Amino acid sequence: MPIPQTIAGSVPPSPFGADPFGGQATLNTSPTAPFVYLASAESGSVRSAGLDQPTWLPELAIFRLEPGVQGVEVIKEGQPRSTAWAMALEARRREGWVVIDPSATVPAEYLPPGEAPGPYWRAESCYHMRSGVAGQHYREAWSLRLPSRRASSPPRWTFDRARYNAWLFWLVSEGQIPGPDEMTREEVLSQLESWSGSQSRIVDAALRGQQSTAAESRLDLHRSARVIDPDATAPAEEPAPSKRGRK
Numbered sequence: 480m481p482i483p484q485t486i487a488g489s490v491p492p493s494p495f496g497a498d499p500f501g502g503q504a505t506l507n508t509s510p511t512a513p514f515v516y517l518a519s520a521e522s523g524s525v526r527s528a529g530l531d532q533p534t535w536l537p538e539l540a541i542f543r544l545e546p547g548v549q550g551v552e553v554i555k556e557g558q559p560r561s562t563a564w565a566m567a568l569e570a571r572r573r574e575g576w577v578v579i580d581p582s583a584t585v586p587a588e589y590l591p592p593g594e595a596p597g598p599y600w601r602a603e604s605c606y607h608m609r610s611g612v613a614g615q616h617y618r619e620a621w622s623l624r625l626p627s628r629r630a631s632s633p634p635r636w637t638f639d640r641a642r643y644n645a646w647l648f649w650l651v652s653e654g655q656i657p658g659p660d661e662m663t664r665e666e667v668l669s670q671l672e673s674w675s676g677s678q679s680r681i682v683d684a685a686l687r688g689q690q691s692t693a694a695e696s697r698l699d700l701h702r703s704a705r706v707i708d709p710d711a712t713a714p715a716e717e718p719a720p721s722k723r724g725r726k
Contacts, residue, residue, distance in 0.1 A: 505630045506605040510614025512545035516579040516599060517571055518650075523659025524667065525704040529641025533704040535659050536647045539579070541619075542571065577656050585620060589646035591639040594620055599646075619643075654709040664706070671698045 517540040527533045546553040550567035568578050579599070587596050594601075597620070605616040608631065621639040651658045659667075675694035681687035 506603050506616055507608050507631050507633050508605050508616055509607045509610065510605055510612060511617050512543040513581075513602070513615075513617045514541050514543045514600060515568070515581050516540070517542050517576040518579060518656035519576050520657040520660040521575065521663050523663050525701050526640075526644045526647070527700075529644040530648060533700050534644075534648060535664060535704050535706050536644060536651065537656060537659055539647070540576070542568075579650070579656060585646060586649070589642050589649060590620060591623055591642055648707065651707045652709055658707050664701075668698070668701055671701055 518537045519540075520537070522538040522540075523535055524538055525533050526536045542549070544551055544564045544567075546563055550570055552563045552566065572578060581598055581600060583598060584596055585599055590596070599620050600617055601620050601622075602615045602617050604613075606613045618636075619638075621643040622636050623639060625635040625637055627635065647656075650656045671694070675691070675698050678687060678690040678694050681690055
């Protein structure tokens, strides 16, 4: 499985690790390790942004491929870099996680405007001016940098939740990742019911009414949310031609 080849942290902290004035590393932030998305039927929530109705979608986990952390190995010189994370990802699969292929291209309609077609991760050269560490900063494709007064300012980010949700909807509908299962949905509803019931203990009557209304609305939203059935969204297969015996 192709994974970004650069591992953050390989550049020693040094003010001379890169030229901050060279114009080739203008992102003033710390390097990060590449990552993969993990999906599980045991985690989920109701989303509405970018969708035609509230829908149960999985909560993806970000698994950083950082050597020496969470089972990612520190490899020896000459070893294929993929061996560093092979066992760690296999362990996650045994735990029930689905590893979303980091080499797969995200369809253009699910990417923010201006983002080039490609995988769900993006890498940018960076130089952290406080520490003097240079390297690659790996971000999610839907994480977008906000305008700043100066290119050297630490970046601020926003997230295109609508297109991200639409991509998740597509992945679940295509059967590539699982949606939250019935037990997960029941657990979330149980937590919301407990939270809704706790609002009655608020002393201030006006605040109690506001909070209770908000809690009930959120609970109703989750109760009526759509559950994606990949089998129902898949195109129907044409029936096989019947075989007639000779008379």
